[in-house]
Amino acid sequence: MHSFSKIGALALAATALSTGAVAATGSTGTVTLGGHVDAKCSVVGGSGSTFSSSVDLGDLSGSDGQLRAALAATTASSPAGGVQNFQIACTGAGNTITLKADPIKAQTAAATGYANTINYTAEVDVALASGSTSSTSHASDSTVTTTNLNAADRLANLANNVQIKAYGLNTTAGALLVADPNYSGLISVTISPGA
Structure with a gap:
């Protein structure tokens, strides 16, 4: 019986050595995954990169035929037609914002x-993601004004992160507004994707 135990022990030892030899000849590999994100802006809840709204200010004249006093009294905190809200998602930082306003004509x-x-x-x-706000304002003279955000500034990733408004409506003092069913003006805003 003693020799049977020796044979069993030798068999176990041989199996252990053989298993260790296979493990030592195994291979290990890795796969590195990578990619990139281009600087871009898109409209959340919209289609692509354009956003728009229309504001009907109603009859622009008061009972006296001149510019309605309520429109002349509008301010940045109480704009004509209210604030127009949009959510724009930009992956880049240091965006450039351009603003152009054409008169209501x-x-x-x-x-x-x-x-x-x-x-x-x-x-x-x-x-902005920092919690602050960048404001750009411009008179409706059909020229463009530009604001460059700091290189580290990013648009906040939240609803209504872009607000557009018109206020302080004015015309020639004492002038009557001509009757016309289609007075029209346009505010154009462009936000670059940044870097």
């Missing part, structure tokens, strides 16, 4: 003592 020509153009101040407020 009638197609009908204005005779002496009348006006067919209403000017205003346009403003775009952009919420």
